[in-house]
Amino acid sequence: MDKDLLFKYNIPGPRYTSYPTVPYWQKTPPSIDKWKELVQDAFTVSNQKEGISLYVHLPFCESLCTYCGCNTRITINHAVENKYIQAVLKEWKMYCALLGEEKPLIRELHLGGGTPTFFSPGNLVKLVKGLLENAQVHTDARFGFEAHPGNTTDEHLEALYSVGFRRISIGVQDFNPVVLAMINRHQTFEQVKHLTLKAREIGYTSVNYDIVYGLPQQKNCSMMQTMLRVIQLKPDRIAFYSYAHVPWIKPGQRSYTEKDLPDADHKIAIYETGRNALELAGYEDIGMDHFALRSDELYKAATQERLHRNFMGYTDTRTQLLIGLGASSISDSWWGYAQNEKKVEDYYKKLAADELPVFRGHELSREDLIMRKHILRLMTSFETSWASSSEVCAELYQALERLSEMEVDELVELEPFRLRITEKGKAFVRNVCMAFDARLWADLPQTTLFSQTV
Known part of the structure; x- marks a missing residue:
């Protein structure tokens, strides 16, 4: 890969889980x-044809991983589990009442965090059964959860398998003990290996590893050692993404300084x-930060042009x-977004008042919807087109003008009514999408909002 291009296009940019x-x-x-x-409009369009997706945010962790940018609540008090589960189930019942008599058809269910396996196996089963009580499960459903190798037990694996889970995403981050100590991550290679092998033995069909580059004290040689161990265990898919250093947003990152981080080179x-x-x-x-074996559904979805991207990342269903249920979760109706209260106490307070716990959102304009389509196509198939007038607006032509330098650098190819990201340009998909980000260009940030693209 051309290092000059990596340096040239290594600028802050969104990950485009939404537009x-x-x-x-x-x-x-x-x-x-x-x-x-x-929500009602989207349900009417989606439910019978393709079903709906559920994301449940479980924010609790027993200790703070200092690199983490997620919304978390640190506690060793497991008495919080029952109250939180009851709150999530109440929120879901409010949505079910909104959706009317037709039962939701669940196509995708993902438990994220925080640390979902902070919750006991029995409580996770209680949560999932409560979610499915007044719903149907799609015949080709995708159920997955995020697992911390340090606290995910065989009982967790068996319990979640019993209620339909077949996918597990393991937070590896790095195998180097020096790096793990710097980010306060307590786990071993043996724990990751056991979790991987046990999941496969039970019957899980897809294992994902999260690997992060740019962490404090991380070296080139240690990354090679980490990857050799990853390859040894052969997960089906891998999210290999850049550490975002934002200590002004996440104070836990102040436990180390910029001097501990690898420089740009x-x-x-x-x-x-x-x-x-x-x-x-x-x-x-297969897309930004994501790699998969050819046997995995994510790769198959990419080759069959059915890959999708949302707040859960890349998915092979749409x-x-x-x-989104739980504190800080984000929901997407295609025509609009809504995010729940971030603080657990504020989340509880709104539910106690029988209100949906939403605190902010966005309704997409016609121009937003057009640009969203193009960005989504670029993220999932590395190309887009605009032969129809319904896919054209002034912002589109402004985006194409911004791509002239990338065209010179052979990162994109422009044709009449079509744009394609080249093989050389795949590593720069975030940069290409930024050209289409009309709202960003209309109000360029004066402070750092996003992580570096490389």
């Missing part, structure tokens, strides 16, 4: 009644080492409606 991105949502969000209307070298190792081991680049 518009959260910092560019409307200052005055749509009313709660409008949000309910958008070393970070790019670490990225290249990891990426090259994955490609040599047979992993295919639903019009994604409902």
Whole structure:
């Protein structure tokens, strides 16, 4: 890979799990009644044809991993589990009442965190059974959860398998003990190996590893060692993404300084080492930060042009409606977004008042919807087109003008009514999408909002 291009395009940029991105949502969000209307409309379009997706945010962790940018609540008090489960189930019942007599058809269910396996196996089963009590499960459903190797037990694996889970995402981050100590992550290679092998023995069909580059004290040689161990265990898919250093947002990152982080030159070298190792081991680049074996559904979805991207990342299913449950969760109706209260106490307070716990959102304009389509296509198939007038607006032509330098650098190819990201340009998909981000260009940030693209 051309290092000069990596340096040239290594700028802050969104990951585009939505468009518009959260910092560019409307200052005055749509009313709660409008949000309910958008949910009902999406449900009518989506439920019978493709089903809906559920994301449940379980924010509790016993200790703080200092690199983490997620919304978490640190506690060793497991008495919090029951109250939180009851709150999530109440929120879901409120949505079910909104959706009417037709039962939701669950196509995708994902438990994220925080640390979902903070909860006991019995309580996770209680939660999932409560969610499915008044719903149907799609015949081709995808149920997955995030697992911390340090506390995910065989009982967790068996309990979640018993209620339909077949996918597990393991937070590896790095295998180097020095790096793990710096980020306060307590786990071993043996724990990851046991978790991987046990999941497969039980019957899980897809194992994902999260690997992060750019962490404090991370070296090029240690990344090679990490990747050799990853390849040894052969997960089906891998999310290989950049550490975002934002101590002004996440104070836990102040436990180390910028001096502990690899500089730009070393970070790019670490990225290249990891990426090259994955490609040599047979992993295919299916989109931003994501690699998969050809046997995995994510790769198959990419080749069959049915890959999708939402707030859960890349998925091999697409639903019009994604409902996020729990503190800080984000919902997507295609025509609008809504995010729940971030603080657990505020989340509980709104539910106690029989209100949906939403605190901000965005209703997409016609221009938003057009640009969203193009960004989504670029993220999932590395190309887009605009032969129809319904896919054209002034912002589209402005985006194409911004791509002239990338065209010179052979990262994109422009044709009449069509744009394609080249093989050389795949590593820069975030940069290409930024050209289409009309709201970002209309109000360029004066402070750092996003992580570096490499």
